[in-house]
Amino acid sequence: MTRLTRLAAVACVLSPLLLSAQSRGNKPDARPLFVDVTAKSGITFVHKSGASPDKFMVETFGSGLAWIDYDNDGFPDLYFVNGAPGAPNALYHNNKDGTFADVTERAGVAANGGGKEGAAAKTYKTGVAVGDYDNDGYLDIYVTAFGPNILFHNNGDGTFSDVTAKAGVAGGANEWSTSTGFFDYDRDGRLDLYVVNYLDYRLDENPYCGLKKEGYRMYCHPTQFDGMADRLFHNNGDGTFTDVSKQAGIANPAGKGLGVTFCDYDRDGDTDIYVANDTVRNFLYRNNGDGTFTDVAYAAGVGFDSNGKPQAGMGVDCGDIDGNGYPDIFVTNFSEELNALYQNRGDGTFEDVSATTGMGAAFLPLGFGTKLYDFDNDGDLDIHITNGHVIDNVKLYQSNLTYAQKDLLFENVGGKFRDATAAGGPALQAERIGRGLAVADFDNDGNLDVAISSLGQRPVLLRNQGARSANWITIRAKGKKSNTFGLGAIVKIQTPEGLQIRELNNVSSYLSASDVRLHAGLGAARTIQQIEITWPSGTRQVLKDVPVNHILVVEEPSEQP
Amino acid sequence: MIRSRLFAVVPLVVALSAVSAPCASAQAPQADRSPVQERLNRVQADLFSATPHFTDDVAALKELLAENPKSVEAHVLLGLAYRGLGTQEMLAEAIAELRQAIEIDPGVVPARFYLAHIYLDMGRPARAKEELEAALEKAPGSPQFLASLGEAERQLKNPRKAAELIRQALQSDPSLLEGRYYLGLALFDLGQTTDAMKELEQVVSANAGRPEAYLALGTVYNQASRFDDAIRVLSQGTKLDPSRADLRIQLARAYRSKGLLERAEAELIRAQPKPDATLAASYVEHQQLEFDLYVELGLVKMKRGQLAAAADAFKKALAMDPAHGLTNNYIAQIYLRQGQFKLASEHAARAAKAGAPLSENDRKLIDAGLAAKKPGVRE
Numbered sequence: 001m002t003r004l005t006r007l008a009a010v011a012c013v014l015s016p017l018l019l020s021a022q023s024r025g026n027k028p029d030a031r032p033l034f035v036d037v038t039a040k041s042g043i044t045f046v047h048k049s050g051a052s053p054d055k056f057m058v059e060t061f062g063s064g065l066a067w068i069d070y071d072n073d074g075f076p077d078l079y080f081v082n083g084a085p086g087a088p089n090a091l092y093h094n095n096k097d098g099t100f101a102d103v104t105e106r107a108g109v110a111a112n113g114g115g116k117e118g119a120a121a122k123t124y125k126t127g128v129a130v131g132d133y134d135n136d137g138y139l140d141i142y143v144t145a146f147g148p149n150i151l152f153h154n155n156g157d158g159t160f161s162d163v164t165a166k167a168g169v170a171g172g173a174n175e176w177s178t179s180t181g182f183f184d185y186d187r188d189g190r191l192d193l194y195v196v197n198y199l200d201y202r203l204d205e206n207p208y209c210g211l212k213k214e215g216y217r218m219y220c221h222p223t224q225f226d227g228m229a230d231r232l233f234h235n236n237g238d239g240t241f242t243d244v245s246k247q248a249g250i251a252n253p254a255g256k257g258l259g260v261t262f263c264d265y266d267r268d269g270d271t272d273i274y275v276a277n278d279t280v281r282n283f284l285y286r287n288n289g290d291g292t293f294t295d296v297a298y299a300a301g302v303g304f305d306s307n308g309k310p311q312a313g314m315g316v317d318c319g320d321i322d323g324n325g326y327p328d329i330f331v332t333n334f335s336e337e338l339n340a341l342y343q344n345r346g347d348g349t350f351e352d353v354s355a356t357t358g359m360g361a362a363f364l365p366l367g368f369g370t371k372l373y374d375f376d377n378d379g380d381l382d383i384h385i386t387n388g389h390v391i392d393n394v395k396l397y398q399s400n401l402t403y404a405q406k407d408l409l410f411e412n413v414g415g416k417f418r419d420a421t422a423a424g425g426p427a428l429q430a431e432r433i434g435r436g437l438a439v440a441d442f443d444n445d446g447n448l449d450v451a452i453s454s455l456g457q458r459p460v461l462l463r464n465q466g467a468r469s470a471n472w473i474t475i476r477a478k479g480k481k482s483n484t485f486g487l488g489a490i491v492k493i494q495t496p497e498g499l500q501i502r503e504l505n506n507v508s509s510y511l512s513a514s515d516v517r518l519h520a521g522l523g524a525a526r527t528i529q530q531i532e533i534t535w536p537s538g539t540r541q542v543l544k545d546v547p548v549n550h551i552l553v554v555e556e557p558s559e560q561p
Numbered sequence: 562m563i564r565s566r567l568f569a570v571v572p573l574v575v576a577l578s579a580v581s582a583p584c585a586s587a588q589a590p591q592a593d594r595s596p597v598q599e600r601l602n603r604v605q606a607d608l609f610s611a612t613p614h615f616t617d618d619v620a621a622l623k624e625l626l627a628e629n630p631k632s633v634e635a636h637v638l639l640g641l642a643y644r645g646l647g648t649q650e651m652l653a654e655a656i657a658e659l660r661q662a663i664e665i666d667p668g669v670v671p672a673r674f675y676l677a678h679i680y681l682d683m684g685r686p687a688r689a690k691e692e693l694e695a696a697l698e699k700a701p702g703s704p705q706f707l708a709s710l711g712e713a714e715r716q717l718k719n720p721r722k723a724a725e726l727i728r729q730a731l732q733s734d735p736s737l738l739e740g741r742y743y744l745g746l747a748l749f750d751l752g753q754t755t756d757a758m759k760e761l762e763q764v765v766s767a768n769a770g771r772p773e774a775y776l777a778l779g780t781v782y783n784q785a786s787r788f789d790d791a792i793r794v795l796s797q798g799t800k801l802d803p804s805r806a807d808l809r810i811q812l813a814r815a816y817r818s819k820g821l822l823e824r825a826e827a828e829l830i831r832a833q834p835k836p837d838a839t840l841a842a843s844y845v846e847h848q849q850l851e852f853d854l855y856v857e858l859g860l861v862k863m864k865r866g867q868l869a870a871a872a873d874a875f876k877k878a879l880a881m882d883p884a885h886g887l888t889n890n891y892i893a894q895i896y897l898r899q900g901q902f903k904l905a906s907e908h909a910a911r912a913a914k915a916g917a918p919l920s921e922n923d924r925k926l927i928d929a930g931l932a933a934k935k936p937g938v939r940e
Contacts, residue, residue: 211848211880211881211882212848212881212882212884213880213881213882213883214883222653223649223652223653224683224685226656226660226688227656227657227660229664251664252660252661252664253660253661253663253664254656254657254658254660254661254664255657256653279650279653279654280653280654280656280657281654281657294630294631295630296627296630298623298624298626298630299627299628299630308619308620308623309650310650310651310653310654310657
C-alpha cells in the first residue's frame with residue numbers, strides 16, 4: 001500500500017465514525033468543553049526549566065511542543081521540548097485510543113546529546129517546528145535552543161536522524177533561538193526555515209536584577225540586553241540550507257523575537273512573516289515575491305499598541321477573525337498590557353482593536369502561547385491563551401500578580417469576543433506557568449484538542465468534548481508541485497453558512513507547532529458547496545459538494561484543472 | 562564613582578551634537594531639497610533645537626518610515642526622538658532604531674555615537690566602547706567620540722586611560738564641554754578632587770543647563786567638605802530639573818553636613834519616589850536611588866536624635882541591600898544607643914563582614930551590653 005492510499009484508507013475508515021457527530025442532538029451542552037486527559041493519556045513528560053539561583057533568563061521562558069503525525073497513521077503524535085541542559089525531549093506516539101506511548105528512545109529525538117558531553121547536552125532547548133523539508137512525505141522536526149539548534153530528519157521508519165551539520169541550520173552557537181517554523185517563502189515547492197532569535201544574552205554576563213535581598217533576585221528585564229537578528233534558511237533542495245537572512249532583509253538586530261507566524265496578509269499569493277518582539281516593536285515582513293522581504297510594520301500599523309508604544313510580544317497567530325477574507329493578527333503581551341488584535345482592513349493596513357473586542361480579562365495575566373481556532377465548530381475563529389508570568393517571585397513585588405496563571409478562552413461572537421473560560425470547564429481553571437500551546441484533533445472526533453506546555457511542570461492535554469450541534473471538515477493536503485503537506489495553501493470553504501478563507505499553516509503560538517491539517521468548523525451547515533484551494537505553487541483546485549464531518553485528503557492536481 | 566541617572570544625558574548629547582554636529586548633518590545633505598528630505602530636515606532641526614517636540618517628531622518619523630522602511634536617517638532620528646521621550650518603555654525602542662540604522666548602513670557613525678550614549682546611561686560601558694571604537698574607525702580623532710570613549714573607559718574602571726583619551730579630545734577641541742564634564746568625573750575617580758572641581762566648574766559656569774554637571778560638581782564639593790558651594794550648585798541644579806531625586810539627595814547631604822537638618826529633611830521629602838516607581842520592572846533603575854534616599858534620611862534622623870525613625874529608614878535601605886556595610890554600621894550604632902545590644906551585635910557583624918566595622922569603642926560597648934544582659938531591655 002502506498003503512503004497515499006494508506007492515508008485515504010484511514011480517512012475512509014474514520015468517516016462513518018465521524019459522520020455520526022452529525023446526528024447528535026441540538027440541545028444546549030452542559031458538559032465542560034475541555035477535559036484534562038493528561039493522566040489518562042499516559043503522557044508522563046515533565047518539563048525541566050533548569051531554574052537556578054543565578055536566575056538565568058532562559059530558565060523562565062520555557063519550551064514548546066508540537067503536534068506531528070510522524071508515522072503518517074492519521075493520528076497526530078506529540079513532541080515535547082525540554083528546557084534544562086541535558087533534559088531529554090520526548091516524543092509520544094498516539095495509540096489511537098486516547099493514550100500515548102513514549103517512543104523517544106527509539107525515535108532518537110531526545111536532543112540531549114545522549115547524556116554525553118557536547119553541545120547538545122549544554123543547551124537550553126526552547127522551540128520546535130514541524131515540516132517535511134525534503135518532501136519525502138514524512139514530517140521532520142527542528143528544535144531551537146539557547147545554543148545550537150537541531151534538525152531531525154524523519155527516516156520514515158519511526159526513527160529520526162540528526163542532520164543539523166549537513167543541513168547547515170544550527171544557527172549561531174550562542175544564539176537564543178525561540179519560535180520557529182517551516183514555510184515556502186519563494187514558492188519553489190520546498191520548505192524553508194525561519195528562526196526567531198531573542199536576546200544577545202550570555203550566561204557569563206548575567207547581571208543581578210531585583211532587590212539584593214534573599215529571595216528577591218528576579219529575572220532581568222529584556223531592556224538590559226540587545227536584540228538579535230532572526231535567521232532565514234533557504235532550502236537548497238539537496239538536504240542543505242543557505243542562510244539568506246541578510247539578503248532577504250529579515251536580519252534586523254533590533255528584534256527581540258519570541259513568536260512568529262506566517263500568513264499572506266495582503267493576499268498577493270506569497271507568504272508573509274509576522275514576528276512578535278518583546279519590548280520592541282513587532283515586525284511584519286511583506287514578501288516581495290523576489291526572495292526578499294520588506295518590514296512594513298510602520299505602514300501597516302502592526303508594530304505598536306494604539307498609543308504608539310511597543311509591547312512585550314510573546315505568542316502570535318493570524319487568521320481571519322472577522323470574516324472579511326483577510327487574516328488578522330493576534331499577539332499575546334505582558335501582564336498589564338492588552339493583548340493586541342490587529343484587524344486587517346484588506347488594504348495593507350490594520351486597525352488596532354485590542355481595546356474594543358471584549359478581551360479585557362487578558363489585561364492582568366501574562367500571555368504566552370495562543371491559537372486562533374474554532375473550538376466550538378461554529379464557523380469562526382476563537383482564541384485560546386495560556387498564561388504565566390516570567391518572574392517567579394513576582395508576588396513579592398506586586399501582590400496582585402502570580403507566576404502560575406489560568407488560561408483564557410474567548411469565543412468569537414461576530415468579531416467581538418466573549419470570555420468563555422468558565423464554560424471551558426475545570427481544566428481551564430487550573431493555574432499553570434503556561435508557555436507553549438498547540439492544537440490538533442488528536443482523536444479525530446472533529447473537535448480541536450489542545451496541548452499546553454508548562455514551565456517546570458507536566459504538560460496538559462485538553463480533550464475538546466465538542467459542541468454537539470456543529471459540523472466540521474478537516475483537510476489533509478498533499479502537495480505535489482507544492483510542499484508535501486501544502487503549507488501555505490489558501491483554502492476557501494463555501495457553505496450555506498457563509499465563506500471561510502483559511503490558510504494551511506502550523507506555525508503560530510509560542511515555541512510550538514500545531515497539526516499540519518486544516519480544521520474548520522462549519523456550524524449548522526450540512527454540506528460544503530465548494531472548497532477552493534490555492535496551492536503554494538499557484539495551482540487552483542476546486543472541489544464541489546463536499547460532505548461534512550470527515551477528514552478530507554486532497555491531492556494537489558498535477559496540472560491546472 | 563559618579564554615575565548619571567538613566568535618561569539624564571539626552572539633553573547633553575543632543576545639545577552637544579547640535580554644537581559640534583559631527584553626526585546628523587553628515588546624513589542630511591543640505592542640497593537635497595526633495596520633499597522627503599525636507600521633512601527629515603525639519604524633524605532633525607526640531608530634535609536638535611532647544612525645545613524639541615519629541616512626540617510630534619516620533620509621529621513624523623514613523624510616517625517617513627512607513628513610506629521608506631530603509632531610511633537610515635529616519636531610523637537614527639527616531640532613535641533619538643524615542644530617547645528624548647525619556648521613558649523606560651521607549652528606551653529599548655531607541656536602541657532598536659539605532660541598531661536597525663547600523664544594520665542597514667554599518668557606516669552610519671551618528672547611530673553608533675548615540676547608541677553608545679544610551680549604553681553609557683544604562684551602565685553598559687563595554688557595549689558603548691564597542692560602538693565608539695567602531696565609530697572612531699570611520700571618524701578617526703573625532704573629539705566627541707574620543708571623549709565618549711573616555712567616559713566608557715571610566716565606567717569600565719579605567720580612569721587613567723579615560724583621562725588620557727578625554728585630554729586628547731580636548732586638545733583637538735578645547736571648547737568641548739562634554740569632554741570637560743567627563744574629564745571632571747575621571748579626575749574625581751582618580752582622587753584628583755581639585756582638578757576635577759576645576760573641570761566641572763568650567764562646565765557649570767558655561768551655563769549649559771545640564772543637571773548632570775551640577776550633580777557632579779555638587780558631589781565633588783560634598784566630598785571636599787565645601788558644603789556651602791555644594792548647596793549653591795546643587796540648589797541651582799534642582800531649579801534646572803526639580804524632578805531629579807539624585808540632586809536633592811546630594812543637597813540633603815550638604816545640608817546635613819552643615820547641620821541644617823530641617824532643610825535636609827525637606828529635600829529628602831521632595832526626593833521621595835512616586836508610588837508608581839515601585840513596579841517590579843522599575844526596581845532595577847530606581848533601587849539605587851531609593852537606597853541612597855533612605856540612607857541619607859536615616860543619617861538625618863540619626864543626627865536629629867530621632868533614633869526610631871532613623872532605624873526605620875535604615876531598615877528600608879537594608880531591605881534592598883541587606884549586606885550593605887555602612888548601613889549596617891549605622892543601624893548598629895542606633896541599636897547600641899537604644900540598648901538593643903543583640904541587634905546591634907548582629908548588624909555590627911554584618912558591617913564588619915562588608916568592610917565597614919564599627920569603632921573599637923562601639924564594639925566594646927556592645928560586648929559589654931551583651932555581657933551585662935540587663936533585665937528589661939527590649940530586644
